[in-house]
Amino acid sequence: MAAQDKKRPLPAKVAAMRSRKRQKLEGVGDRPAARPAKTSVRSDALAWKDVSLPDRLEDYEGFFGLEEVDGVEVMKDDSTGQVSFLSSKPAQPTEVQVGGVDGGDDAEDAGSDGEEWSGFGDATEIPSEAAVVAPSKKASTELVKSAKQRKQTKADEPSKQKKSSKSASTADATAAFETLTEEPTVKESDVSAWRDLKLSPDTLSSLSKLGFANPSPIQRSAIPEILAGHDVIGKASTGSGKTLAFGIPILERFLELRSTPQRSKSVKAPLALLLSPTRELAHQLDKHLTALCSSGLNDGPSIATLTGGLSMQKQERLLKYADIVVGTPGRLWEVMSAGQGTIKALKEIQFLVVDEADRLLSEGHFKEVEEILNALDREEDADADDAQVEEDQASHTGHARQTLVFSATFDRGLQRKLAGKGKPGGELLSNKDSMEYLLTKLNFREDKPKFVDVNPVNQLATGLKEGLIECTGPEKDLYLYALLLLHRNTRALVFTNSIDAVRRITPLLQNLDLPAVALHSGMMQKARLRSIERFTQATKSDKPSSSILVATDVAARGLDIPNVQLVIHYHLPRAADTYVHRSGRTARAGQQGSSILVCGPEEVAGVRRLVAKVHAQSAVAHEQSASEAAKQGYYIRTLDIDRRIVSRLKPRTVLAKKLADTVIAKEKAHKADDFFRSAAEELGVEYDSEEFEKTDNGRRGRGSKRKANEREARELTKADVGALRAELRGLLAQRVNVGVSERYLTSGGVDVEELLRQKEEGGDKGRGEFLGKVEGLGME
Numbered sequence: 215m216a217a218q219d220k221k222r223p224l225p226a227k228v229a230a231m232r233s234r235k236r237q238k239l240e241g242v243g244d245r246p247a248a249r250p251a252k253t254s255v256r257s258d259a260l261a262w263k264d265v266s267l268p269d270r271l272e273d274y275e276g277f278f279g280l281e282e283v284d285g286v287e288v289m290k291d292d293s294t295g296q297v298s299f300l301s302s303k304p305a306q307p308t309e310v311q312v313g314g315v316d317g318g319d320d321a322e323d324a325g326s327d328g329e330e331w332s333g334f335g336d337a338t339e340i341p342s343e344a345a346v347v348a349p350s351k352k353a354s355t356e357l358v359k360s361a362k363q364r365k366q367t368k369a370d371e372p373s374k375q376k377k378s379s380k381s382a383s384t385a386d387a388t389a390a391f392e393t394l395t396e397e398p399t400v401k402e403s404d405v406s407a408w409r410d411l412k413l414s415p416d417t418l419s420s421l422s423k424l425g426f427a428n429p430s431p432i433q434r435s436a437i438p439e440i441l442a443g444h445d446v447i448g449k450a451s452t453g454s455g456k457t458l459a460f461g462i463p464i465l466e467r468f469l470e471l472r473s474t475p476q477r478s479k480s481v482k483a484p485l486a487l488l489l490s491p492t493r494e495l496a497h498q499l500d501k502h503l504t505a506l507c508s509s510g511l512n513d514g515p516s517i518a519t520l521t522g523g524l525s526m527q528k529q530e531r532l533l534k535y536a537d538i539v540v541g542t543p544g545r546l547w548e549v550m551s552a553g554q555g556t557i558k559a560l561k562e563i564q565f566l567v568v569d570e571a572d573r574l575l576s577e578g579h580f581k582e583v584e585e586i587l588n589a590l591d592r593e594e595d596a597d598a599d600d601a602q603v604e605e606d607q608a609s610h611t612g613h614a615r616q617t618l619v620f621s622a623t624f625d626r627g628l629q630r631k632l633a634g635k636g637k638p639g640g641e642l643l644s645n646k647d648s649m650e651y652l653l654t655k656l657n658f659r660e661d662k663p664k665f666v667d668v669n670p671v672n673q674l675a676t677g678l679k680e681g682l683i684e685c686t687g688p689e690k691d692l693y694l695y696a697l698l699l700l701h702r703n704t705r706a707l708v709f710t711n712s713i714d715a716v717r718r719i720t721p722l723l724q725n726l727d728l729p730a731v732a733l734h735s736g737m738m739q740k741a742r743l744r745s746i747e748r749f750t751q752a753t754k755s756d757k758p759s760s761s762i763l764v765a766t767d768v769a770a771r772g773l774d775i776p777n778v779q780l781v782i783h784y785h786l787p788r789a790a791d792t793y794v795h796r797s798g799r800t801a802r803a804g805q806q807g808s809s810i811l812v813c814g815p816e817e818v819a820g821v822r823r824l825v826a827k828v829h830a831q832s833a834v835a836h837e838q839s840a841s842e843a844a845k846q847g848y849y850i851r852t853l854d855i856d857r858r859i860v861s862r863l864k865p866r867t868v869l870a871k872k873l874a875d876t877v878i879a880k881e882k883a884h885k886a887d888d889f890f891r892s893a894a895e896e897l898g899v900e901y902d903s904e905e906f907e908k909t910d911n912g913r914r915g916r917g918s919k920r921k922a923n924e925r926e927a928r929e930l931t932k933a934d935v936g937a938l939r940a941e942l943r944g945l946l947a948q949r950v951n952v953g954v955s956e957r958y959l960t961s962g963g964v965d966v967e968e969l970l971r972q973k974e975e976g977g978d979k980g981r982g983e984f985l986g987k988v989e990g991l992g993m994e
C-alpha cells in the first residue's frame with residue numbers, strides 16, 4: 215500500500231478547526247456514539263447518479279451532463295479553504311468523472327481538452343489526513359454538477375486497489391468496448407499450435423480462455439522477433455491480430471519481471487508505452503490487453519489509458535500504478551508536460567509501441583509525437599542531483615527500450631526501404647515532415663529493425679469484396695438509403711469526409727426509421743463512447759437487426775467491432791491508405807464483408823485509379839514493376855441497384871432530408887443568434903436579428919442558394935414540421951410497388967430476399983435484373 219493510502223490522524227490544529235466547524239453546523243456538542251459514522255469521501259468516489267437528459271447530448275455544446283448525489287455533507291474549513299465530503303454511504307470506486315468540452319487529441323482533432331471539475335470554486339485540496347472525521351449531523355445535500363463547474367479536486371488520494379483502480383472515466387470508456395469481445399464465452403481452446411512460440415503457461419492459459427487456438431500469421435512472425443529483443447516494424451492486413459502481436463510479448467516480459475524481486479521498487483515505472491492516433495483505438499487497445507491479461511492471470515499488469523475528453527487528474531493517478539500506458543499523443547504530452555516525474559518514469563519503459571504508425575507519424579500528431587520522443591530520449595539535466603542520478607542508474611534495467619511499429623499500410627517507398635530494397639542515401643533527413651524522418655527519431659536500439667511483412671501481396675483482408683455504386687451527387691442520400699434497405703439486418707459503417715455530413719446524414723436516416731448513430735471528433739467523449747456501444751450492442755440479441763454507424767475517419771483506423779458486414783464510403787476516401795483502413799472495419803479476423811463506394815459519374819475514373827493503386831501497391835511491394843502492376847490493373851466492379859426501386863424511395867428520402875435540414879437550420883440559427891447577440895452586448899450595440907438577416911440576404915454570390923434553402927427550412931413552423939412528419943410516416947407505411955412484385959417495401963420491412971424468391975418462383979427474369987446480383991449486390 216502506498217504511503218498516501220494510509221489513514222493518518224488529523225493534525226491537532228486542523229482537527230480542532232474541523233470539530234469547531236462541525237459543532238457550529240450541528241449546533242450541539244458531543245454526539246451520541248450511536249449515530250452512523252460518516253467518513254470523508256473523495257468527491258469522485260461519492261455515489262453520483264446520472265440525471266437523465268434528452269438523448270442528443272452532443273448538441274449541448276460545452277455541457278457534459280448532470281449528476282446528483284444524496285446523503286452527503288459538504289464541509290469547508292474556513293481557514294484553509296479546504297472542502298471535504300462526509301458520507302455514510304459506501305464510496306464508489308469507479309465513479310464517472312469526465313471532463314467537459316471535448317478537446318481534440320485524435321488525428322482528426324485540434325486543440326486541447328476542456329475544463330474539468332475542480333471542486334466548488336475555492337482551491338479544494340482534500341488532504342489525505344482528512345480521512346477520519348467524527349460523526350456529524352445528518353444532512354442531505356444534493357449536488358448538481360455541470361461541465362462548466364467541473365474541476366477535479368487535485369490531490370485525491372491514489373486509488374487503493376490496483377486492479378480496480380481504473381478511473382470511472384476509464385471504466386466508462388472501457389465499458390463501451392466491452393461489447394467488442396461479445397462472443398459468447400468460448401470453452402477453453404487447445405493452444406498447442408502456439409507451442410513453437412515458447413510462451414509462458416500463464417499466457418497460454420489466457421489464449422486458451424480467449425479461444426484463440428492458432429496464432430495469426432503476424433503473431434507467428436512478429437512474436438519471436440520481439441521476444442528475442444529486436445525492434446520490429448510489423449505490417450499485416452487489417453483485422454489480422456496485430457494488437458496481440460505486440461501485446462503478447464509485453465505480457466511475457468511483465469510476467470518475467472513479476473517473478474524477479476528486483477522489480478518491486480518503491481517508485482514504479484511503466485513497462486510499456488503504446489501510442490494510438492485516436493481515443494477510441496486507445497480504449498480498444500486497453501480493452502484487448504485487459505482481456506488478454508485478465509483471462510488467465512491473477513495479478514496481471516495495470517493499464518492506464520490517457521486520452522482527451524476524460525478527467526486528466528484521474529488518468530494521472532492511474533499512471534502512477536501503471537505497468538502499461540496507452541495514450542493519444544495530445545493527452546499524453548499534456549500529462550508529460552505537467553511534470554510530476556512522468557517523463558522520468560516513462561524513460562524507463564522497455565517497449566515503445568507505435569500503433570497505426572503511418573497515421574500517427576505522418577500528420578496531425580506529428581508535433582506532439584516528436585515532443586514525446588524527444589522527451590523520452592533527452593539526457594538527464596547536467597545539474598540534477600548526483601545521488602538521484604546514481605540511484606536512477608542503479609535502478610535502470612540496463613538496456614534501452616525496444617521499439618515496435620505496426621500498421622496495415624506503409625508508404626510504398628518506405629516499405630521498400632524497410633525491406634532493404636531501397637536506394638541507399640541521405641535523403642531520409644531531407645523531408646522533415648515525412649514519416650521517414652520520424653522513423654529516424656524513433657531511436658531504434660538496432661541499426662536495422664526487423665521488418666515483418668506477412669502479406670506483401672495484399673493490404674486488404676482476403677474476405678473483403680469491393681464494389682462501387684454510381685449516382686449523381688444529389689442522389690447520394692437516396693442511394694445510401696436504398697443500399698441500407700437492401701442490406702437489412704446488417705451492421706453497417708457509413709464513412710463521410712466531414713463532421714457536418716455526419717450531422718446531416720444521421721438524422722436523415724433516423725427519420726427514415728433506420729437505427730443510425732453518429733461518431734465524429736466534434737462530439738463529447740462520452741457521447742462518442744455511447745455511439746460505439748449502441749452500434750455494437752444493437753445486434754447483440756439472437757434476432758438479427760440492423761445497426762448503422764455514420765462516422766468520419768475517426769472510426770477508420772483500428773476499430774475492432776465484430777460482425778461489421780458492410781462499409782459504405784458515402785464520400786470517397788481522400789487517400790489510398792484511408793480506403794484500406796475504412797474497408798478494414800469489415801472482413802476482420804477471417805470473416806467476410808463488403809466495401810461499397812458511392813460516387814458521382816465524374817468521380818468514377820478517380821475511384822478506379824485509387825482502388826487500382828491500392829491493389830497495385832501490393833503488387834509493387836511484391837517485387838513487380840509498376841507497369842506490370844498497372845497492366846494487371848484491378849478493376850473495381852460497378853454494382854447496379856434497380857432504378858425503379860430507387861425512384862420509388864425518392865419521395866420519402868426527400869421528406870426525411872427536408873426534416874433533418876430543418877432541425878439543423880434551426881439549431882444553426884439559434885447558435886448564430888446567440889453569438890451575434892452576445893457580440894453585440896460586448897460591443898454595447900443593439901442587435902436586431904431581423905434587420906441583420908435582411909442585410910445579409912441582400913448579398914448575392916457563392917452559397918446564396920444554400921442560404922436561401924436554409925432560410926426556408928428555418929422558417930418552417932412547428933405545424934409545418936408536424937405535417938411533414940405525418941406525411942413521412944404515411945409514406946414509410948405505404949406500399950412501394952417495385953414493379954416486379956406485389957410485395958411492398960416499407961422502411962422497416964423491405965424483405966428483399968422474399969421479394970427475389972417470389973420473383974424467381976414467378977418465373978420472372980430472376981435475381982440479376984432486380985439488384986444486379988443479390989447477395990452483397992453482385993459481390994458474391
Ligand SMILES: Nc1ncnc2c1ncn2[C@@H]1O[C@H](COP(=O)(O)OP(=O)(O)OP(=O)(O)O)[C@@H](O)[C@H]1O
Binds near residue numbers: 430622773798803
Ligand atoms: N490468434 C487469434 N485467433 C483468433 N482471433 C484473434 C487472434 N488474435 C487476435 N484475434 C482477434 O482478431 C480481431 C482483430 O484483431 P486486431 O484488432 O488486433 O487487428 P489489427 O490487425 O490490429 O487490425 P487493424 O489494422 O484494423 O487495426 C480481434 O477481435 C482479436 O480479438
